[in-house]
Structures are given as structure tokens and as C-alpha cells.
Amino acid sequence: MATxxxxxxxxxxxxxxxxxxxxKDLRVLRAFVSFVIFVIFALVAQAFRPAFAQSPTYGxxxxxxxxxxxxxxxxxxxxxxxxxxxxxxAVTGKQVYTxxxxxxxGPTGKEGPQENLTGGRGSLATPKPVKSVGxxxxxxxxxxxxxxxxxxxxxxxxxxxxxVYSVAAYVLFLNDVVKENDELNxxxxxxxxxxxxxxxVADPRPDVPANKGNHDDAKPRRKQP
Amino acid sequence: xxxxxxxxxxxxxxxxxxxxxLGAAWGAAIAACxxxxxxxxxxxxxxxxxxxxPYGSRSKFETSKRYFSTDTKVPLEEASxxxxxxxxxxxxxxxxxxxxxxxxxxxxxxxxxxxLTIHGLVDRPLVFTVDEIKRLPSVSRIHFVECSGNSSSEWxxxxxxxxxxxxxxxxxxxxTGVPLSLLLKECGVKxxxxxxxAEGADPGRHDRSIPMSKAMDDxxxxxxxxxxxxxxxxxxxxRLLVPGFEGNxxxxxxxxxxxxxxxxxTREETSKYTDLMPDGTARQFTFYMEAKSLITRPSAGxxxxxxxxxxxxxxxxxxxxxxxxxxxxTDGGQTWTPxxxxxxxxxxxHTRFRFAWNWDGKDALLxxxxxxxxxxxxxxxxxxxxxxxxxxxxxxxxIQVWKVSADGGVTNGNRA
Numbered sequence: 001m002a003t004x005x006x007x008x009x010x011x012x013x014x015x016x017x018x019x020x021x022x023x024k025d026l027r028v029l030r031a032f033v034s035f036v037i038f039v040i041f042a043l044v045a046q047a048f049r050p051a052f053a054q055s056p057t058y059g060x061x062x063x064x065x066x067x068x069x070x071x072x073x074x075x076x077x078x079x080x081x082x083x084x085x086x087x088x089x090a091v092t093g094k095q096v097y098t099x100x101x102x103x104x105x106g107p108t109g110k111e112g113p114q115e116n117l118t119g120g121r122g123s124l125a126t127p128k129p130v131k132s133v134g135x136x137x138x139x140x141x142x143x144x145x146x147x148x149x150x151x152x153x154x155x156x157x158x159x160x161x162x163x164v165y166s167v168a169a170y171v172l173f174l175n176d177v178v179k180e181n182d183e184l185n186x187x188x189x190x191x192x193x194x195x196x197x198x199x200x201v202a203d204p205r206p207d208v209p210a211n212k213g214n215h216d217d218a219k220p221r222r223k224q225p
Numbered sequence: 226x227x228x229x230x231x232x233x234x235x236x237x238x239x240x241x242x243x244x245x246x247l248g249a250a251w252g253a254a255i256a257a258c259x260x261x262x263x264x265x266x267x268x269x270x271x272x273x274x275x276x277x278x279p280y281g282s283r284s285k286f287e288t289s290k291r292y293f294s295t296d297t298k299v300p301l302e303e304a305s306x307x308x309x310x311x312x313x314x315x316x317x318x319x320x321x322x323x324x325x326x327x328x329x330x331x332x333x334x335x336x337x338x339x340x341l342t343i344h345g346l347v348d349r350p351l352v353f354t355v356d357e358i359k360r361l362p363s364v365s366r367i368h369f370v371e372c373s374g375n376s377s378s379e380w381x382x383x384x385x386x387x388x389x390x391x392x393x394x395x396x397x398x399x400x401t402g403v404p405l406s407l408l409l410k411e412c413g414v415k416x417x418x419x420x421x422x423a424e425g426a427d428p429g430r431h432d433r434s435i436p437m438s439k440a441m442d443d444x445x446x447x448x449x450x451x452x453x454x455x456x457x458x459x460x461x462x463x464r465l466l467v468p469g470f471e472g473n474x475x476x477x478x479x480x481x482x483x484x485x486x487x488x489x490x491t492r493e494e495t496s497k498y499t500d501l502m503p504d505g506t507a508r509q510f511t512f513y514m515e516a517k518s519l520i521t522r523p524s525a526g527x528x529x530x531x532x533x534x535x536x537x538x539x540x541x542x543x544x545x546x547x548x549x550x551x552x553x554x555t556d557g558g559q560t561w562t563p564x565x566x567x568x569x570x571x572x573x574x575h576t577r578f579r580f581a582w583n584w585d586g587k588d589a590l591l592x593x594x595x596x597x598x599x600x601x602x603x604x605x606x607x608x609x610x611x612x613x614x615x616x617x618x619x620x621x622x623x624i625q626v627w628k629v630s631a632d633g634g635v636t637n638g639n640r641a
Contacts, residue, residue, distance in 0.1 A: 073483070
């Protein structure tokens with residue numbers, strides 16, 4: 001029995017030792033695993049950094065008030081985002097045009113002296129292309145944006161919302177894009193399909209192979225004097 | 226001890242001899258001066274110069290200026306003026322001679338009331354005063370700005386009589402400002418923010434869309450130009466600098482940056498700064514100004530004073546990075562020889578090149594061509610028009626040829 005007991009004690013002792021060792025190993029393993037998880041998390045967080053809201057570094061500047069933003073947020077996007085509430089048609093637009101635009105753009109938008117607004121449909125691939133609102137501009141929203149932004153040249157910012165819709169309607173009417181009584185507003189304007197809507201391509205440059213035309217490249221180079 | 230004596234003596238003697246010979250030389254020199262028969266007597270009366278002054282100006286003998294035509298239907302508020310590149314040295318354009326292109330005149334902006342608003346697809350829209358922009362970490366970098374319409378006179382023919390009129394819509398400055406990326410990060414760009422719209426405070430609110438990748442790369446909100454506050458014509462109190470991209474994207478008098486998930490399709494990026502191709506389609510968002518070089522001296526309008534040595538010099542630059550090579554031909558493109566590049570050779574900056582030339586007094590066709598770090602080499606103009614036709618003349622980075630005639634006259638040799 002004594003022998004057996006001794007043996008059991010030995011076993012227990014050895015098991016205790018083993019258990020201690022395993023516990024120690026586990027602790028190391030756990031620390032290692034949590035470190036790996038931390039590293040993985042850090043890498044993932046880094047990779048998706050823009051997805052996490054970052055806090056400001058310098059704390060300089062202040063949020064704009066709603067009124068401040070409204071006063072300067074003037075851009076109009078092709079889907080109509082940014083268009084103000086209002087409207088007008090070419091009939092009223094003709095009056096605005098005659099008063100504010102005609103001296104620079106001429107009675108029908110092509111007499112000048114300033115930029116040509118009408119005509120030129122089908123001319124873009126000819127040796128004498130005419131780039132007008134009707135022949136070239138891809139979005140009607142851009143016309144509204146630009147008139148409101150920058151026209152009339154010497155008094156930008158003086159046209160009311162309805163005047164901008166009206167005069168845009170008149171220019172589009174002169175280009176046979178809308179009818180005289182078509183009402184342009186924040187709903188109808190973005191729906192207009194401009195004739196040259198699909199006329200634009202991405203920049204393919206470099207489009208001229210290097211040294212094309214420099215036929216002499218193979219010739220021996222002259223020594224610099 | 227005795228052994229050292231001669232050595233000491235010898236040293237002293239050598240020193241003395243040296244001293245004596247020096248004295249003799251001086252004596253001879255003085256005698257030579259005195260004996261010069263036509264030595265000018267110091268009798269010329271001199272008037273003391275001007276006193277110190279609070280703000281410097283150039284010598285009254287220097288008259289170089291920007292060129293613009295008044296013989297045009299285009300209002301001068303919407304016109305351009307051109308840098309006299311043939312009169313500039315090194316790589317920096319004096320701020321007073323930096324080219325101009327405005328869309329509704331130069332506004333007078335009080336920096337005490339001007340602000341920059343960043344909003345749109347951001348976590349925190351922010352308004353910055355001019356003082357606040359200047360408080361933030363700044364950088365200074367040298368970059369060129371070139372109008373996409375530069376050199377358009379040369380697209381179809383030898384259109385212009387001199388370098389300034391043909392190619393003066395490029396200039397290079399040291400710009401100081403806050404990286405746009407810093408400001409955008411301060412506002413926290415949302416993941417869907419892929420473009421920005423930059424807008425000026427000029428009366429016409431000039432605006433352009435710029436990809437977020439570029440905005441986050443090397444754009445600056447620049448308030449300094451060549452060590453002084455940016456000039457009103459260049460966007461005072463600050464402008465956007467979009468290094469290497471066409472001039473009109475470098476929005477002056479910057480007042481607003483809106484983060485968008487698509488381009489805004491402004492008038493400038495649809496109907497104006499697009500490149501119409503022979504098939505009737507137009508290239509849009511043609512941002513980069515490709516590698517280009519110009520010989521600035523000698524150039525059309527100069528007169529050669531007889532055969533002999535002339536330093537040929539000029540400027541090269543690329544919107545795609547640094548210039549790696551400029552080659553010169555004096556025989557109309559038969560042979561090309563590398564020019565010397567003057568350091569610093571900086572990315573997206575004018576780089577000065579030099580080439581020693583012994584002119585034999587005969588007719589010569591002079592030209593330069595640049596290669597940039599992308600490996601792209603500046604092509605001849607006909608190679609460009611062959612691909613792009615004649616319906617648009619933007620982005621002309623073709624090789625400019627100057628014709629040097631035996632009589633010493635230098636003219637535009639693009640169709641020579």
C-alpha cells in the first residue's frame with residue numbers, strides 16, 4: 001500500500017507540476033493570442049481608417065451656422081441637388097434676356113459680341129465647330145448654376161431665382177431644347193436631356209507615343225561643344 | 226646646438242627673403258601703377274545715392290512687363306496677361322510678373338472678413354478665418370502654374386511673334402500654405418467623399434471639381450508667394466494650389482470647399498476647359514499639364530550679335546513630376562544633345578536648363594524637348610495635332626522651334 005501510496009503521491013506531484021507548466025504556457029499563449037488579435041485589429045482599423053470618424057487634431061475653426069451655409073452653398077448638381085424652389089418659362093425669360101443679356105449675347109444668342117449661346121448643332125465634328133449651350137453643354141443644371149453664379153457678367157448675383165429659371169428656359173428655347181411654355185423648376189430642369197449629354201470622354205493621355213516624330217533618335221549624338 | 230644654428234638662420238633667412246621679395250613686388254606694383262600714363266585722376270564728382278526706403282522697386286532701367294492685348298472684344302476682367310519668360314532668370318517668376326487669367330476680375334478682399342468653409346460629405350463642417358489658416362502647420366513648395374490654353378497660338382501655325390505672347394501663360398513660384406489634406410482631415414471626410422468642389426470669392430464664383438485623391442495628395446491652400454503674401458491677382462488672401470494640374474483648377478480667392486461623391490459638372494469643366502476632338506467628342510477632366518520645355522534665350526525677337534559663343538537657356542516642367550532630361554537641337558531635330566539641368570530639379574516646378582552653343586553664323590533651327598520622370602518625352606506639335614486635330618488647342622506641350630537666321634534675327638520657326 002505504502003508503495004502504491006507513494007506512487008500515487010508521485011503521480012499527483014507530477015500532475016501538479018505538469019498542471020503548473022500548462023497554466024504557465026496557457027498564460028503565455030493567451031497573451032500571445034491577444035497580442036495577435038490586437039495587431040490584426042490595428043491593421044484592419046488602419047485599412048478602414050477613413051470609415052472611422054476621426055476627431056480633429058488641431059481644433060481650429062468653428063462649425064458654420066445653417067444661415068452661413070445656406071448663403072454660400074450655391075452649387076447645383078446634375079441630378080438637381082441644390083436647385084432652389086421657384087420656376088419660369090421662355091416667355092418670361094425673353095423679357096429678362098432682353099434686359100440683362102442681349103447687349104452681350106445678341107438678340108438670338110449668336111450675334112455676340114460675347115459668348116455664343118445658340119446654334120451649332122451637328123457642327124462639333126466639322127472643321128468649324130460651334131460650341132453653344134445647345135450644341136455642347138451636357139447638363140441643363142449647369143446652365144442654371146452658371147447664370148445664377150456669374151451672370152450678368154458685370155452684375156453677377158443680381159438675378160432672382162425665378163429670373164434665373166426663366167432666362168435658362170429662354171436660352172434652352174432658343175436652342176430648341178424646350179418649348180416656349182415649358183415650365184422649368186427644380187423638378188423639370190434636371191430631367192432635360194441635353195443634345196450633347198453623351199459627348200464627353202475621359203482623358204486618354206498620354207495619347208502621343210514618346211518620341212513619335214522624333215525620327216532622329218537612332219542617329220549618333222553630337223558631342224556637346 | 227651648433228647643428229641647429231644654420232637651420233635657424235636658414236629659416237630666418239628664408240622668411241626675410243620672402244619679406245624682401247614681397248616688398249620688392251609691392252614696390253614694383255606701385256611703381257607700375259604710378260608710371261601708367263593714362264591713369265584716371267580721381268576728379269569725378271559723385272553724388273550720394275538714394276536713402277533707405279520702406280518698399281523696394283526695380284531699377285528704372287528695367288522695363289520688362291506682362292503682355293496683354295487691349296485689341297480684343299474680351300473684357301480685360303476676363304482676359305489674360307503673360308509672363309515675360311525671356312527676361313526671367315533661374316526658376317522663380319517674380320510675383321509682379323506672374324501670368325494672370327481671371328474670369329470676373331480681381332476682387333479686393335479684406336483678410337479680416339474672408340473665410341474658407343469646408344462642408345458637404347464631412348463629419349464636421351468647419352469655417353476657418355485667414356488667421357486660423359495661418360496658425361496651422363504650413364509647408365513651402367516651388368510649383369509652376371500653367372494655363373491649359375498656353376501656347377495655343379502655335380497649335381495651328383506659327384501664331385505668335387515672341388516667346389512671351391506664345392508661351393507666357395506659365396509661371397513658377399514658391400508657395401506657402403496649409404496642405405488641403407490637413408484641412409479635410411480636420412473636417413473628417415466621409416468614405417463616400419470622392420471629389421471636392423473648390424470655389425472662389427471672385428464675383429463670378431469660379432469653381433472646379435477635383436478628385437479626392439489629388440486633394441489628399443499635394444494640394445495647398447496657399448497664402449504665401451515668393452516670401453510675401455500672395456498677390457491679389459493670384460488669389461489674395463489665399464488660393465488653392467493644385468500642383469501640375471491646369472491653371473484654372475488652382476482656384477484663386479478660395480472661399481469654399483465642398484466634399485461630393487461626384488463631380489459638380491461646372492460650366493468650366495463641361496463647356497469651357499474640355500478638349501474637342503476631330504470625331505466631335507470632347508475630352509473631359511484633362512487635368513495634367515504634360516512635360517514641356519522652351520528655350521527662353523535666344524528666342525523670337527532676340528538679335529544675335531555675330532557668330533561665336535552663346536549660352537542657350539530655357540525652362541522645362543511637367544505636371545507628372547520632375548524633369549529628368551532636356552535635349553537641344555540646333556539643326557531642326559536632326560541631332561539632339563542633352564542640356565545641363567540646373568539644380569534644384571523639383572517635381573511640378575520650372576527647371577532651368579543650359580546649353581553651351583558656338584554659333585557658326587549660319588541659319589539654325591533651335592529647339593528643346595523635355596523628358597519627365599514618368600518616361601514621357603515632349604512631342605513635336607504636328608504629332609499632337611495628328612491625334613487631336615484642330616478643334617481644340619488646349620494642352621499644347623509640343624516642341625517650340627526658334628529660327629536663327631544668318632543675319633542674326635531670331636523668329637518663330639514652328640513652321641520653318
